[in-house]
Amino acid sequence: MIQTRAIDVESIRRDFPIFTRKVNGKPLVYLDSAATSQKPDGVIESMNDYYRRYNANPHRGVYAISEEATAAYESARQKVATFIQAPSPKEIVFTRNVTEAINLVRYSWGRANVRAGDRILLTEMEHHSNLVPWQLLAREVGAQLDFLYIDDDGLLRLEDLDRKLEGARLVAFTHQSNTLGTINPVKAITQAAHRAGALVLVDGAQAVPHMAVNVADLGIDFYGFSGHKMCGPTGIGVLWARRALLEAMPPFMGGGDMIKRVRLQEATWNDLPWKFEAGTPSVAEGIGLGAAVDYLCGIGMDRVRAHERTLVEYALEKLQDVPGIRLYGPADSEIHGGAVSFSLPNVHPHDLATLVDREGIAIRAGHHCTQPLMERLGVPATSRASFYIYNRPAEVDQLVEAIEKAQKVFN
Numbered sequence: 313m314i315q316t317r318a319i320d321v322e323s324i325r326r327d328f329p330i331f332t333r334k335v336n337g338k339p340l341v342y343l344d345s346a347a348t349s350q351k352p353d354g355v356i357e358s359m360n361d362y363y364r365r366y367n368a369n370p371h372r373g374v375y376a377i378s379e380e381a382t383a384a385y386e387s388a389r390q391k392v393a394t395f396i397q398a399p400s401p402k403e404i405v406f407t408r409n410v411t412e413a414i415n416l417v418r419y420s421w422g423r424a425n426v427r428a429g430d431r432i433l434l435t436e437m438e439h440h441s442n443l444v445p446w447q448l449l450a451r452e453v454g455a456q457l458d459f460l461y462i463d464d465d466g467l468l469r470l471e472d473l474d475r476k477l478e479g480a481r482l483v484a485f486t487h488q489s490n491t492l493g494t495i496n497p498v499k500a501i502t503q504a505a506h507r508a509g510a511l512v513l514v515d516g517a518q519a520v521p522h523m524a525v526n527v528a529d530l531g532i533d534f535y536g537f538s539g540h541k542m543c544g545p546t547g548i549g550v551l552w553a554r555r556a557l558l559e560a561m562p563p564f565m566g567g568g569d570m571i572k573r574v575r576l577q578e579a580t581w582n583d584l585p586w587k588f589e590a591g592t593p594s595v596a597e598g599i600g601l602g603a604a605v606d607y608l609c610g611i612g613m614d615r616v617r618a619h620e621r622t623l624v625e626y627a628l629e630k631l632q633d634v635p636g637i638r639l640y641g642p643a644d645s646e647i648h649g650g651a652v653s654f655s656l657p658n659v660h661p662h663d664l665a666t667l668v669d670r671e672g673i674a675i676r677a678g679h680h681c682t683q684p685l686m687e688r689l690g691v692p693a694t695s696r697a698s699f700y701i702y703n704r705p706a707e708v709d710q711l712v713e714a715i716e717k718a719q720k721v722f723n
């Protein structure tokens with residue numbers, strides 16, 4: 313593991329106003345960042361500042377505050393491009409979230425390129441956002457879905473990858489599982505997919521907030537993520553795609569901003585990326601995402617990852633001692649990102665989440681939008697603790713104590 317200077321968690325926590333509040337009389341222990349992260353002052357202030365000082369529709373006005381809004385929004389796009397090492401900001405399409413980014417590819421690229429009999433290769437660990445859109449496309453065009461399955465450690469079984477890639481047009485999979493925490497071997501799968509002539513879409517919702525991502529180096533074709541999981545606001549997400557693909561793809565939604573010239577019977581399309589951004593964009597949210605990128609860059613993504621890795625290692629070690637606990641996902645923190653799922657005999661995950669909430673601890677209980685994975689694991693739901701830059705090792709101890717207390721209620 314690369315040695316990086318540890319992050320100063322206490323100083324980071326002071327940037328997040330939510331940590332001054334109490335929940336059920338206790339300081340908030342927030343262990344649900346895989347669902348959405350908390351927001352630092354800088355992000356909240358950047359959005360306030362837009363609404364207070366230069367609220368205007370970007371791209372349209374020639375007056376000062378509209379130009380300021382355009383500059384701030386487009387500067388956020390440049391920040392995002394640099395953050396994921398995209399060759400150009402023209403390849404950064406702003407969407408509402410990763411769900412919309414994936415659906416954009418489904419509607420635009422998918423309808424134009426996937427034909428009856430083609431295969432779309434997915435995995436058993438996908439979030440519904442990277443499964444249901446492909447079910448819909450497959451049904452619409454007569455394509456077939458196939459899946460990579462997992463082993464008992466929560467790793468993708470890749471031994472029959474080449475066979476499954478025969479006839480595949482697209483391979484779509486998550487960079488990091490939101491339920492198991494598994495970090496998938498993106499490069500290896502991508503190289504095999506490209507050898508077989510398939511394109512690759514990666515769902516980066518759980519990766520971009522937590523590790524340094526370089527889309528050019530990964531060699532993939534499409535990459536999506538959501539702002540709200542990386543210290544940014546809700547309502548803004550990103551689709552990155554290789555420029556040649558975006559140039560060739562038809563528009564997604566029609567309307568203002570995405571056109572160059574409109575006549576009664578026809579229209580021509582705006583340049584990239586605006587061809588894919590119909591209507592007034594989420595301006596404040598885009599600016600907020602730019603501030604979130606600044607914030608994470610100020611910490612350094614290698615340090616973010618190192619911190620989470622320490623927390624996951626500690627959590628896996630401590631949770632193991634809870635009587636009867638079943639832990640899901642890889643035991644090796646090298647390939648286990650900041651989400652830890654577990655279940656207990658005799659305590660339903662929802663009851664557990666309710667009981668630990670009494671101690672001020674927020675964890676997730678449910679299927680985590682991965683119902684097929686739950687079926688594979690043989691459970692209707694799991695409990696999930698997920699970590700971020702503001703979590704302390706002591707919060708793992710608090711969680712374990714609260715779990716043991718909950719067990720006493722049921723035993």
Ligand SMILES: Cc1ncc(COP(=O)(O)O)c(C=O)c1O
Binds near residue numbers: 409410
């Ligand atoms: C791996 C993964 N993909 C997709 C999503 C969907 O994200 P959003 O609801 O922001 O579109 C999530 C959210 O939990 C996720 O964890």
